[in-house]
Ligand SMILES: O=P(O)(O)OC[C@H]1O[C@H](OP(=O)(O)OP(=O)(O)O)[C@H](O)[C@@H]1O
């Protein structure tokens with residue numbers, strides 16, 4: 075998952091972009107970037123690392139201008155090289171910078187078409203650079219000297235017809251403004267906000283999550299609709315239009331399970347409320363079907379599962395204890411690159427308080443089990459801390475299939491739930507009992523907050539890929555390109571990559 079933001083302001087936007095990126099940091103910890111337009115010239119700073127490490131005072135000084143976009147990256151395509159940090163830039167037409175959250179499923183074909191049709195060279199292995207070039211080529215085809223809202227909407231409509239997969243995008247055209255659009259399924263989130271200056275002029279923000287809107291002093295306004303494009307000119311005029319032929323709302327359910335911050339509201343669903351509902355549903359299942367388990371205490375695996383576990387404890391009428399302490403200086407482990415780093419980080423990140431485990435039957439709660447890295451080690455830690463029995467509950471059902479829409483789960487074989495039933499998984503993670511949420515209950519937990527959502531993107535649980543273009547040969551290619559061994563090989567070679575259009579360190 076990545077985080078994106080764009081701001082059209084009346085004063086310099088560098089600090090607000092930086093602040094927004096820090097509030098989206100949980101969506102991507104690998105790289106960060108900001109581009110602003112300063113008197114007709116792009117200013118760019120992007121590099122690998124956390125937001126606080128990428129931007130130093132000297133970079134912030136250079137990022138002048140009243141309009142800009144930013145990105146935090148969690149790679150799902152291409153390499154982890156800093157040359158693939160975003161935003162990307164292309165000089166024709168006009169000068170365009172673009173930031174993307176999601177993953178294109180036809181990137182390979184698009185790259186070939188770009189060369190055949192437009193002789194466009196793609197310098198990295200990133201699908202987002204391809205997306206930028208498709209957009210640039212279509213805008214060029216409008217043959218306009220000044221870009222009008224009509225040109226923008228015609229361009230996005232043509233982009234929608236060509237690209238497949240998941241995409242929430244912010245793009246900036248020098249001398250014109252910012253464009254934001256979302257794929258016709260609305261798989262990845264994108265929200266709009268505004269604020270007024272002291273003189274009553276409007277400023278706008280688009281961001282992956284509403285937390286970035288709240289935290290920068292903007293007011294949340296609405297979600298960008300699936301398929302919709304929003305164009306905000308540099309003078310602050312806002313235009314919007316539905317640009318997809320057949321938009322259908324089908325947001326990614328994993329945003330609610332894990333990715334988004336609980337204080338965000340996505341597609342009118344409070345992430346926090348949906349997690350409380352997940353806890354209630356799972357608590358009810360435990361009460362109904364597992365009444366024979368003698369549980370003394372419910373313990374969350376910080377951080378994402380805390381709201382879920384608290385609700386389970388309340389349904390079961392059991393004590394809730396924070397038996398694991400989280401090291402606040404270690405980030406999210408699931409989105410770290412490479413299994414070695416992920417494995418090592420679990421014990422660095424979480425430590426048990428023995429008193430909460432000694433001689434007790436504990437129910438550990440997590441939001442999801444993906445590779446099983448966390449659950450396996452945490453159960454071992456609970457036993458070392460003296461637990462009698464260790465039961466494990468997951469607020470998401472078994473994750474059995476790869477994700478192709480912006481979550482880095484490219485390889486079925488790396489998923490502990492792939493081809494296995496709960497009992498087998500239970501043995502692998504060495505629990506005394508493993509209880510998964512049912513998919514219908516998970517869907518109901520989120521839908522309860524917005525019954526207008528008819529369908530969710532749930533492919534990791536049931537293998538149904540809503541875009542309809544994902545077949546086994548695509549999945550095999552993805553696996554070969556992005557499994558842990560392939561990524562390791564890539565990292566070794568990445569220094570050879572050429573870095574363009576960047577401020578030096
Ligand atoms: O089965 P796994 O492959 O270990 O993946 C699942 C775990 O990873 C995530 O935690 P993470 O540490 O990323 O973030 P959090 O602090 O937000 O819970 C998630 O919340 C689970 O705990």
Ligand SMILES: NC(=O)CC[C@H](N)C(=O)O
Nearest residue numbers: 075076149150151175176
């Ligand atoms: N997680 C994402 O949204 C990734 C965006 C893009 N596919 C990249 O790898 O940089």
Ligand SMILES: [Mg+2]
Nearest residue numbers: 375376377378
């Ligand atoms: Mg976790």
